[in-house]
Structures are given as C-alpha cells and as structure tokens.
Amino acid sequence: MHTKIKSPALIALSIPLMILIGCTKQELEFTSLEKVDAHVHIRYSGPEFLEQAAQDNFKVVAVILDHYDIDAQHAYIDQQRDAHPGRFVYTTAFPIAGWDEPDWEARTLARLQKAFEGGAIAVKIWKNVGMEFKDKDGKFVTIDHPKFDPIIDYIQSQGRTLTAHLGEPRDCWLPLDEMLGTSNRNYYAGHPEYHMYQHPEYLSYEEQIAAMERMLEKHPNVRYVGCHLASIEWSVQELAKRLDKFPNMAVDLAERIDDLQLLDRDEVRQFFIDYQDRLLYATDFGIDEEDDPAAIAQELHDTWMLDWTWFATDSVMTIPGIDQPVQGLDLPREVIQKVYASNASRWYPGL
Numbered sequence: 604m605h606t607k608i609k610s611p612a613l614i615a616l617s618i619p620l621m622i623l624i625g626c627t628k629q630e631l632e633f634t635s636l637e638k639v640d641a642h643v644h645i646r647y648s649g650p651e652f653l654e655q656a657a658q659d660n661f662k663v664v665a666v667i668l669d670h671y672d673i674d675a676q677h678a679y680i681d682q683q684r685d686a687h688p689g690r691f692v693y694t695t696a697f698p699i700a701g702w703d704e705p706d707w708e709a710r711t712l713a714r715l716q717k718a719f720e721g722g723a724i725a726v727k728i729w730k731n732v733g734m735e736f737k738d739k740d741g742k743f744v745t746i747d748h749p750k751f752d753p754i755i756d757y758i759q760s761q762g763r764t765l766t767a768h769l770g771e772p773r774d775c776w777l778p779l780d781e782m783l784g785t786s787n788r789n790y791y792a793g794h795p796e797y798h799m800y801q802h803p804e805y806l807s808y809e810e811q812i813a814a815m816e817r818m819l820e821k822h823p824n825v826r827y828v829g830c831h832l833a834s835i836e837w838s839v840q841e842l843a844k845r846l847d848k849f850p851n852m853a854v855d856l857a858e859r860i861d862d863l864q865l866l867d868r869d870e871v872r873q874f875f876i877d878y879q880d881r882l883l884y885a886t887d888f889g890i891d892e893e894d895d896p897a898a899i900a901q902e903l904h905d906t907w908m909l910d911w912t913w914f915a916t917d918s919v920m921t922i923p924g925i926d927q928p929v930q931g932l933d934l935p936r937e938v939i940q941k942v943y944a945s946n947a948s949r950w951y952p953g954l
C-alpha cells in the first residue's frame with residue numbers, strides 16, 4: 604500500500620533508513636571492486652586475516668622482512684598459501700647479518716633463488732639498512748653500497764620487484780614542536796630512543812633519501828616500490844620530483860595515508876590524478892600469533908572502510924590522530940581502480 608502522507612512514525616523511521624541506504628551504496632561499491640592491499644604482514648596460522656580480506660574483496664601482498672626470522676615468516680606463508688590459494692602473494696627477504704663474511708653474496712643469491720622458485724614475487728629490504736646495521740668498520744651500510752649491486756641485478760634479471768622501507772618519516776629528524784603529525788609527536792615523545800633529532804650520530808634524513816636515489820641511478824631498470832611513500836610523506840611536490848626522475852619507481856601508501864591527510868587536500872587530490880599509475884593502496888596491517896584475531900579482523904575492516912571513504916567520497920571525516928576534520932578526495936573512479944587494483948598487478952607481476 605502506498606501513502607502520500609507519511610505518519611510521524613514513518614518520518615522518524617526514514618532518517619535512519621536514509622543513512623542505511625547511503626552506507627549500503629558506499630559499501631556496495633567498496634565490496635564490488637576487487638582490491639589489493641599491497642603491504643601487510645602475516646605471522647599467524649589462523650584463517651581470520653585472510654577470511655576478512657576475502658569478505659572485503661581484497662587480495663594482499665604479504666611482506667616478509669629482515670626484522671623477524673625470515674624462515675619462520677616463510678613457514679607461515681606456506682601454511683596460509685595452502686589454506687587460502689589465490690588470496691595473496693608474498694615478498695621474500697634476506698638477512699643483512701653476515702655482511703662482512705666472504706660468502707655473504709653467494710649465500711644471499713642462493714637464498715633468493717630458492718625463494719623465487721618457491722613463488723616469492725618480490726624482495727623486501729628493510730630500514731635496518733641505513734638506520735641500524737653497521738659493518739665491521741662501524742659504518743652504517745646504505746642501500747647504494749656496491750655489495751648490493753649484484754643482489755639488485757639478480758632481482759631484476761629474475762623479473763622480480765625490489766621493494767624497500769628506507770629511512771623513516773621526516774618528522775623523526777625534527778624537534779617535537781616542528782613535526783607535522785600529532786601522532787608522530789606523541790610517538791617520538793614516548794620513544795626518544797627512535798627520535799633521530801636526538802641522535803645526530805645516525806645518518807640524516809637527507810642521507811637516507813640520497814642513498815635511495817643513488818641506488819636507483821645505478822639500477823634504472825629495476826622495478827622498484829618504495830614503501831611508505833618512499834619516506835617522502837611530508838610533501839607531494841618532493842615525492843613527485845622523485846617519481847619524475849625514476850620512471851621505474853612506484854610507492855605504496857602503507858601507514859602514511861594519515862600523513863597525506865595532513866597536507867593540502869586539493870594538492871593531494873591533484874597528485875593522485877597526476878601520478879595515478881605510480882601509487883599502490885596499502886595499510887601495513889599485520890597479525891601475529893599473540894594477537895586477538897577477531898579484534899584484528901574488525902580493525903582491518905574498519906581501516907579499509909575509513910580509507911575507502913577518504914578516497915572515494917568527499918565526506919568530512921574525523922581521523923584518529925589528526926586534530927582537524929579532513930575532507931575525502933572523491934577521486935575519479937578510474938584513479939581509484941588503479942590505486943586499489945591494477946597498479947599492484949603491474950608493479951608486482953605474479954599477483
């Protein structure tokens with residue numbers, strides 16, 4: 604039965620109904636696109652993480668890194684691959700430990716060969732290179748060191764992707780009151796041991812970025828994905844300069860979307876349009892054996908939905924860790940499709 608005049612009860616009902624319809628439309632668009640989260644960590648044997656990914660229509664790139672035991676990370680991946688075929692791909696890594704030993708290069712190449720034969724589609728280098736590891740002479744080893752050249756040449760010759768987390772956000776080298784991000788300020792206030800501004804004995808921010816640039820100058824044909832916006836999260840103009848200079852470089856957005864939300868919204872929106880082929884959606888979300896899997900799955904879903912709302916709508920949103928409300932980018936749908944899906948397949952062949 605149709606009625607032209609709504610009863611007060613129906614009017615009261617129609618408001619939550621409209622909100623529900625609005626949500627459903629956005630969630631429908633979110634769910635119908637097969638998306639990729641190009642940077643997650645799975646050190647966990649249960650199904651919950653990848654089941655949530657399936658539910659939200661995400662494939663993931665599981666990143667193995669030289670921070671935890673590499674073989675143990677591979678064991679988790681092998682187990683998950685049997686349980687969730689086709690739901691994810693993974694990177695491998697190699698230990699920097701043993702760097703000064705004469706057979707380090709041969710051992711590293713043999714390890715990579717075995718990992719590639721096993722299905723690894725990329726190699727991840729972590730920030731211990733440049734930020735932590737020192738050679739026998741007490742010097743920091745950076746990514747442009749000649750000993751990395753045969754390793755990078757081998758990765759390239761095997762058609763694999765090199766991906767690296769080098770350096771840290773620029774805020775790490777700034778005094779607390781000059782930092783862009785409130786969450787960074789809170790973090791470094793509580794972790795002075797990681798606050799490089801207080802540790803001039805470490806390499807500078809500029810030295811970290813310059814080492815990456817020198818590596819890419821030596822290896823212009825390696826397919827390179829710079830993690831965390833290549834640690835140039837504080838300026839889309841500075842990041843654009845590097846993307847212009849190195850055509851075989853892309854960047855993932857892992858754990859740096861809130862840094863972009865601090866910048867000028869229209870400039871960031873234009874940056875996504877101009878560099879729509881070079882940006883990979885990613886969260887850096889992880890799960891470990893000791894985590895509560897239901898809580899992680901819920902947090903993962905909430906993060907994916909929050910990010911989607913920022914990219915796909917012009918809603919004014921409250922973001923945890925950001926003092927001001929931010930407005931969504933409402934990106935053109937072809938840009939969203941690339942950033943959320945096809946760029947990952949292009950930069951990580953095998954996905």
Ligand SMILES: [Zn+2]
Pocket residue numbers: 642643644666857887
């Ligand atoms: Zn990560």
